[in-house]
Amino acid sequence: DPEFTKLLESCGAMVVADRYCFGTFPGREEIEIHGGETAFDAVCRHYLHHNQCVRFMDGAKIDQRHSELRRLAEDYGADGIIYESMKFCEFWSYEKVLASHVLQQEMGIPCCTIEKEYTLGLCRESGDQKAGPSGGVTMVLKQWTNAVIGVIDKKLERFDPKWQAANGKGGLRSRYEDKTGIARHREWRGVKDTFVDYTAWLNNLLAMGKMVASAPVPILKGFWEYRWMGSYLGTFAFIDRLFEGYREDELKIAHMNMHCIVSSLTKKIALVLANDKRLGGGRDSDNIVPMDEVMPPLFMTGFPGLIPIPIQTLPEFIICDIDQHLEPYYIDVAESFGLAADVCSRCSAETGVAIDDDFPIVGRAVLTTNMPCNASEATSMFQRRRFGLPDFPVTMAMIHNEPGAHPYSTQVLRDAIAFIQENYGVKYDWEALFARAEHMNEQNRIELEKWELFKTPYSALCGIAESLYRLYSWASVNGQEDQFTKNDRKVLKLMLEAYERKHEPFGGTTRHRAFLWGPSAVYYTDFPTWVQNCWGINIVLNMDSTMGHNMISTTDPEQAIQDLALFSEKGVMRHHAVGGWDNVNAVWEWASKFNCDMVIFNDNVACKGMNGVHALMEEQARDLGFHFIFLEHDLEDCRTISRRDMRNTVNKYMTVVLNEAPLDPTLVDFDDSLAW
Secondary structure (H helix, E strand, O other): OHHHHHHHHHOOOOOOOOOOOOOHHHHHOOOOOOOOOOHHHHHHHHHHHHOOOOOOOOHHHHHHHHHHHHHHHHHOOOOOEEEEEEOOOHHHHHHHHHHHHHHHHHOOOOEEEEEEOOOOOOOOOOOOOOOOHHHHHHHHHHHHHHHHHHHHHHHHHHHOHHHHHHOOOOOOOOOEOOOOOOEOOOOOOOHHHHHHHHHHHHHHHHHHHHHHHHOHHHHHHHHHHOHHHHHHHHHHHHHHHHOOOOOHHHHHHHHHHHHHHHHHHHHHHHHHHHOOHHHOOOOOOOOEEEEOOOOOHHHHHHOOOOEEEEOOHHHHHHHHHHOOOOHHHHHHHHHHOOOOOOOOHHHHHHHHHHHOOOOOOOOOOEEEEOOOOHHHHHHHHHHHHHHOOOEEEEOOOOOOOOOOHHHHHHHHHHHHHHHHHHHHOOOOOHHHHHHHHHHHHHHHHHHHHHHHHHOOOOOOOOHHHHHHHHHHHHHHHOOOOHHHHHHHHHHHHHHHHHHHOOOOHHHHOOOEEEEEEOOOOHHHOOHHHHHHHHHOEEEEEEHHHHOOOOOOOOOOHHHHHHHHHHHHHOOOOOOOOOOOHHHHHOHHHHHHHOOOOEEEEEEEOOOHHHOOOHHHHHHHHHHHOOEEEEEEEOOOOOOOOOHHHHHHHHHHHHHHHOOOOOOOHHHOOOOOOOOO
């Protein structure tokens, strides 16, 4: 316990030796293997004979503990012994009393007994310890600061929209101009949380400033050339909307995740525009490999000199999260060209971007894909013509739950690698792949640890802060950027700390735990935030968060390419309408695994793969005892089914079926048709 040692030495003592249950001395002990004895037996014998745990209550073992203490004090020239016991441990409570008597009265060794937590880092309070001067001052200042903040928060609580909703004085929607997403003022969350929120706003502003400073001329040209560039100016309003009502741990973690996305995306925008051949090109114009946005780029890290870029992400996918009114323009362009109005709006929008020549032109060749569905490959026929580049369709197996599909997908990846080698004149480097695969593996290991916390009521990462981050970090970054690995480590640490404190997010107002299944409406990214703030429905996990989480071999090229094939088959939206009925029906297992009582089933009305399943899913939900909301949307076209229509679907279920009242009445029905 280094914190305890620091405390003692800050009081003027010098710790010359320590004997913890596990630590320096037990770690140095040599375990002898006697004749005819196995190594396992030797370890067991050594533990029984030499272990100093107080649970050994035999008289000889008790005497051994006291003798061992005297030996250590003599060997290390200690003036005395601090004998610490662990709080709430019955054995230690008794041992402490006896040891104090034996050491002082029978052995003549000065002894001070202290009762404390297992590690001081978890709790600063212990029975007899004295804080050093600096520690005492710090504690007093902290207590004084918290008291002052408490007084300010109490005085200003009437400005907190959550307090307003609870007291019938307004709510989260009260600060907005009618029909818009324009707020009259920032959300007051209390002193600490408002400071966290505003600091995050400044960090994101700094990231955007760095983007402009890194490529000022291409950025300005981009605003002039591309319709979608202007929509990124709505990013700040978008983030504010995402995290409305967030407080404490969930607010801090949400902003940590979001800043990673902003930092990464702004760098991508600057990189692409600085090398866009439409704008004059740059030094990396021929080193960028444009790829379909749903093709995980991890396998491309075997080309360390090349830069894989998800080409549709900037003008089509993530920008629709920010501005619901952008993609309908591109959809209309595609339909005016003759494309049917009943196709998937995502693929229709991609086609419109291509026809409108709003894709940046980079690279020497392009990788397209059939993922997540046939329409994705169909739209590639337009894109390849407008790019004017050689293309390779990475057509992964559709029925990817079948073992026989994996060899096919593995060969497709090999062929894609060969295609890049031929067109870019570079050789594949397995060691480079292994290095980035280890980052992806660590991110997936951390993700699986997060899942264990998601199963409890005490996960500080939830809702859109979880799903949007996982979607971007997996699909667009895919192990390529160290900042995401570092962020995951920090977030997991905060989640574990919140779990230890039994912190319930959103002030414990959650009534239902929901699994969100199916591709979400891209034009209503903050739906999970609304459903929590209005009805107390916590979106525990999103379907796309279940994307490829198998580990990639970092030693064997043959195993690695097979792992990558399986990893890629489980990509964005691949757990939904494609891959067979088992994938769709797995929703009940996922919901049960994460202790959900509700399933919200997203239905993209233009998705042919899901036609006709509504009644089947309703029937199964009744049989299995789940609350079930079938939520229709049109993915990227807000005109077909508006955000308001989606909310009303939930409102009707919550009031008519469950007979529940909203947490915030201002959020039940409002017009946000003009909002970004």
